[in-house]
Amino acid sequence: MTELNSTHDPALRSWVESANLPGADFPIQNLPFGAFERDGNARTGVAIGDRIVDLQALHEAALLDGDAAIACAAATCGDGTLNRLMALEPRYLSALRRALSALLRSDSPMLSQVQPRAAVLLPRIADVTMRLPCEIGDYTDFLTSLHHTERHGRYKGLADPLPAAFKSLPIAYHGRSSSLRVSGGDVRRPHGQYRDAQGNVRFGPAPALDFELELAAFIGRGNAFTRPVAIDDAHQHIFGYCLLNDWSAKSIQWFEQVLGPFLGKSFHSSLSPWIVTAEALAPFRKSAPSRAAGDPVIMPHLNGSFDQRNGGLNLELEAFLSTAKLRAAGAAPVRITRTHLDNLYWTFAQMVAHHTSNGCNLRTGDLLGSGTISGADDVSRACLTELTNAGKDPLQLPNGETRTALEDGDEVIFHARAVQPGAVTIGFGECRGTIAPAFDASHATGASTNRSEAHA
Template identity: 50%
Template sequence: MSWWTTDETHDPARTSWVDSANGHVDFPIQNLPLGLFAPADRPERIGTAIGDKILDLKACADAGLFDPLVVQACQQPGANALLGLPVGRKRALRRRISELLSDPDYRNIVENKLFRAGDCELLVPARIGDYTDFYVGIHHANNVGRQFRPDNPLLPNYKYVPIGYHGRASSVRPSDVGVRRPYGQRKGPDADAPVFEPTARLDYELELGVWIGAGNALGRPLSIAEASHHVAGFCLLNDWSARDVQAWEYQPLGPFLAKNFHTTISPWIVTADAMAPFRTSQPSRPEGDPAPLPYLRDDNDQRHGALDLTLEVFLHTRRMRTQGAAPFRLSSGPATSMYWTVNQMVAHHASNGCNLSPGDLLGTGTISAPERSGFGSLLEISEGGARPLTLPNGETRTFLEDGDELILKAQASAAGYVSIGFGECRAVVLPAT
């Protein structure tokens, strides 16, 4: 079966006996994302979001509702073992969960394994061994490059190589964990020497997170044709950035302390199978751009490797919350504004024999649309601080202030299918200590 094929779990007519799932904006029965949660005063366990509830998969496994391999995976810490299952096994598990939550005959044995999501703590869903951040949002790359190199914003390698760097897995946190304003070295353009102070240019970056599944052995590259079988799912990712620290430190080796202090992710893994109806063709490269090198070229990937997602960013300042005002939408744009596909990112990452493991996390890099209404960072929206953004209540922003809350959202939609969402990726900026 092809990795983009739909089945009965995507049927728009399928409903759940969990009433809140029917019509739910993020978690209808057609989604069934995986996550790690902790009910009040109980140990963490693996679960599936369904409406405003969470199904305890470990309890289902203990009750003998899954096959032995899945039961064994559910006993392990985090979702790593589940993510690492073969594609066919994960697809069978999705079908089984869909059956349990849609067939009323299972209600009596499953209902007591549901928890109200609002009563649970949502955690980072897997033990992240490694985190790599890419730079595949071409409009972001152009916008930022133009601020430093107006006549030549993209470096020569950009259209040949999916650019990336190794991030810091230890500082990845789930939604709702506050981000502390970091200290760092920064140097003003007219200063003789740098200072060590809290960043004055704290920014967000709108990204997709990519969760790795089975992985590959050290020394064994993954071909572009097989890369999709190693992608377990997706989340939202905010790669917080201290722009003034970044400008001073990034040459010659790239990002370091400007980005490793905190990364926020949405806590649910929207599986690759859930995204099958929302596969779309990768946008054609502009005329004159080089074709991908053969190891990154695959016709199926070009036809089905992009994702039909609408990404949104909202700002909720402390004053807005005090006044009871709704968050202000900073941007909205499509996930198709990526120059490289997810599978090209994975294939390139492993092309030198680098071993990927279940639970590894990749970031796409900032995804921006061509227009300002779809820019994925304040660095772009404010043009490096030169063009302040005025909010509806009269406040202005060039970069983030203490007390600001950033909220990322994503919605997958396609004709003939039920839309699904990713849940929120949100965090409040806390003052430096």
């Protein structure tokens, strides 16, 4: 586990003035990594305030040496992803972080002149198109909030709303990495089969669309096939974290789910574009969430003394909703959820240890979702299904609108901030998406055959 070092110094300030503003997501203590496109070229960079350090330009400027230079070179191999950097031993990333901190601090001697600054710093994050930060080969989504799991069990009318295995292991399903998308743009309403109010099975645009507020971890170094990761080593395999919106078509999901989620989940998942590294989050580590008296004893392969002391994060998360009518009136998005990572029953290290306990090999760039981070309080319900008690109590918005499910034109925005007394608060940037109307589904109902016959 990374110890606190000079890069975490709360007194540090940057010559990038926007990084010093109160509430900035990307102060010099953060330095998250991402990938972007500019003038048709895929590149990698580091966020500082509202600007980006172009790692390719930094590499070409030959301002780094030693392990930092090796790490920077790995991040600029020409494919516009961070995979090669993420696969390195943690010491290389740590060296690059220290070098970036030294270059960007307000008293930096290397970049004290305007010309070298301009060579490595892009004008604004807003001037580029963000991309997924790495190639994601596999995506596993966990179910680790007791409150979220128990509520959904009650909504489904289960006699025991909490699965028997929930308190013994981190439950998960294998998601679809091909439909992971970077934050922003449209989330197309999917088609699928579902049961209507009269109990009839229908096919059409999903009527019950929902968001799910999650945190996700990126795997840095993987593990060899058949070789599990020990619980107290698992932190060393996590490169960093981002926000995840696991968009869900609940009407499809609840009808189809036998082996686990499938088409109700695989149509779109949104990721915030910047990876906040595990090292940046070192000041915000805390003990693992507490377990209730009488809960099963944690199995030895999931019970590490280090993880129990340091497996949590002091992380606050929020979800906001903006409707077409609110935007037309010039009204700000409405906060509908405020929750905390303490509401997870399992730590990310436990997720890694469990995932690999049967010898499964995780690979660089793999993504692990936390599951919906819902708490006991009403405001901490982290999806619309919970906020409305499965549609029984519509969500009331300030302009008089109500919601039991997301409607076309609704935009959902996630934010998260790591907070700790004595440390500079850092953020994750936005994870957002807007619901777009479903495509015409005639291609799925025989129209293509009819067109072929007409042509013949």
